Amino acid sequence: MNIKALNGFKDILPGEVELWQRLEAVARDIFARFNFFEIRLPILEKTDLFARAIGEATDIVEKEMYTFVDKQVTMRPEATASLLRAYIEHGLHVQKPVQRLFTIGPMFRHERPQKGRLRQFHQMDVEVLGSVSPRVDAEMMAMGAMLLGELGLFVSLELNSLGCPVCRPGFRTSLLAFLDDRHRALCDDCKRRSATNPLRVLDCKNPKCREQVLEAPSLQDHLCADCADHFRGVQEGLGQLGVQYSLNKFMVRGLDYYTRTTFEFITSDLGAQAAVGAGGRYDGLVEQLGGPSVPGIGFALGMERLVLLLQQKEDKIAVSGIDLFVAAIGEQSSRHAFGLAHALRTSGMRVAMDLEGRSLKSQMKQAGKLGAAHVLILGEDELAAGKAVLRNMATKQQQEIVLQEEGKMVQTLILQLKSL
RNA sequence: GUGAAUGUAGCUCAGCUGGUGGUAGCACUUGGUUGUGGUCCAAGAAGUCGUGGGUUCGAGUCCCAUCAUUCACCCCA
Numbered sequence: 001m002n003i004k005a006l007n008g009f010k011d012i013l014p015g016e017v018e019l020w021q022r023l024e025a026v027a028r029d030i031f032a033r034f035n036f037f038e039i040r041l042p043i044l045e046k047t048d049l050f051a052r053a054i055g056e057a058t059d060i061v062e063k064e065m066y067t068f069v070d071k072q073v074t075m076r077p078e079a080t081a082s083l084l085r086a087y088i089e090h091g092l093h094v095q096k097p098v099q100r101l102f103t104i105g106p107m108f109r110h111e112r113p114q115k116g117r118l119r120q121f122h123q124m125d126v127e128v129l130g131s132v133s134p135r136v137d138a139e140m141m142a143m144g145a146m147l148l149g150e151l152g153l154f155v156s157l158e159l160n161s162l163g164c165p166v167c168r169p170g171f172r173t174s175l176l177a178f179l180d181d182r183h184r185a186l187c188d189d190c191k192r193r194s195a196t197n198p199l200r201v202l203d204c205k206n207p208k209c210r211e212q213v214l215e216a217p218s219l220q221d222h223l224c225a226d227c228a229d230h231f232r233g234v235q236e237g238l239g240q241l242g243v244q245y246s247l248n249k250f251m252v253r254g255l256d257y258y259t260r261t262t263f264e265f266i267t268s269d270l271g272a273q274a275a276v277g278a279g280g281r282y283d284g285l286v287e288q289l290g291g292p293s294v295p296g297i298g299f300a301l302g303m304e305r306l307v308l309l310l311q312q313k314e315d316k317i318a319v320s321g322i323d324l325f326v327a328a329i330g331e332q333s334s335r336h337a338f339g340l341a342h343a344l345r346t347s348g349m350r351v352a353m354d355l356e357g358r359s360l361k362s363q364m365k366q367a368g369k370l371g372a373a374h375v376l377i378l379g380e381d382e383l384a385a386g387k388a389v390l391r392n393m394a395t396k397q398q399q400e401i402v403l404q405e406e407g408k409m410v411q412t413l414i415l416q417l418k419s420l
Numbered sequence: 421g422u423g424a425a426u427g428u429a430g431c432u433c434a435g436c437u438g439g440u441g442g443u444a445g446c447a448c449u450u451g452g453u454u455g456u457g458g459u460c461c462a463a464g465a466a467g468u469c470g471u472g473g474g475u476u477c478g479a480g481u482c483c484c485a486u487c488a489u490u491c492a493c494c495c496c497a
Contacts, residue, residue, distance in 0.1 A: 302497030368457035
């Protein structure tokens with residue numbers, strides 16, 4: 001019986017995990033600069049939460065959720081629903097009129113895995129609740145762009161406005177009329193979509209549909225006065241902050257809750273999984289979930305996809321080395337070194353030693369691989385003479401050190417490591 | 421859920437029209453240096469050739485099934 005990880009579930013091993021740590025460190029730094037606070041959320045929620053937030057008719061809810069049917073609970077397929085549930089449950093709108101929150105963690109969707117798409121994947125999710133200001137929208141995108149920029153990634157930003165419950169029905173009607181005229185020319189999926197979710201036809205990848213849809217009415221032309229004002233404000237803000245973007249009238253969202261601003265960070269380097277980050281405004285959602293009437297906007301970054309891009313850059317991540325390797329020869333020395341290494345670690349140093357009784361040569365090799373700055377060699381001869389040899393691995397300089405009682409020895413070594 | 425490709429050492433891969441599993445690279449262990457790393461050299465260890473059937477004197481190689489992986493569709497971050 002050979003047990004392997006589940007299809008679509010991955011181990012992140014040493015060597016790759018450093019990239020994840022760097023990604024998270026950069027992200028946390030930038031989120032802090034923009035005054036966002038972390039919130040940690042459970043992975044399991046009532047199934048109903050996702051059905052109501054994401055939309056009963058979406059693919060995610062219809063066929064991709066990991067649900068314990070008997071318990072009516074589901075492993076979260078995205079973060080926004082859980083975050084809003086917590087926001088409402090704890091009355092966060094009362095504590096602050098505008099809440100800026102982020103969360104980082106695994107999400108679960110039962111899809112067929114492929115490049116940049118796993119069944120357990122990780123997102124960094126950022127949300128602002130309580131503001132309708134178009135500057136917030138612009139700021140969110142600027143923050144995303146800054147994050148990607150500081151990671152050294154070149155990703156483009158696409159922007160659209162989906163309108164609101166006031167203007168979208170009108171657009172829908174004219175879109176439906178347009179699609180009806182060309183029903184025959186559409187692919188089978190789009191024939192179905194015309195009935196269920198006509199907006200989706202706009203971003204069908206089938207070339208035939210794309211051609212048909214080129215002349216389709218544009219959402220941007222059907223916005224009501226308020227939405228048009230808002231959309232103008234967003235673009236003005238982006239311009240002021242120097243964020244590069246392009247308008248894409250065909251971009252719609254797969255989740256039902258989006259209104260007005262939607263955007264995607266897109267790369268051409270990941271095959272079919274072009275979106276490394278996406279989000280938008282969801283002004284009615286909090287209320288729809290039983291909370292106060294509070295507007296919101298958020299976006300999520302796909303961490304696997306960002307890590308793939310970082311790997312493609314092939315920047316070598318310097319593995320942070322250790323301070324000291326204690327090399328001992330013989331049982332007596334090894335016993336002495338065992339205690340000394342522990343004392344050094346207690347005082348805050350990164351220390352390694354070999355516990356397998358290997359040759360000095362082998363121990364030196366290990367020290368080299370671990371990136372040890374120094375090696376303390378404790379041989380039988382040295383021990384007998386009450387001494388040890390300290391070697392600087394970079395300069396190859398060595399110097400003798402008189403062995404002392406452990407506490408003093410630690411002090412001496414800390415000083416010597418700086419000077420040698 | 422649909423389609424295609426691929427499964428040989430821990431990893432990356434050779435292995436032609438069936439004839440004893442590789443002086444292959446990386447990684448690992450040991451040695452060259454009786455006690456000194458990164459380079460170099462040598463040796464060593466490591467495999468039910470995904471699994472199960474079939475064809476054949478003989479299958480890693482051909483056929484069937486099955487499982488897994490990958491890419492794409494779909495969907496999405």
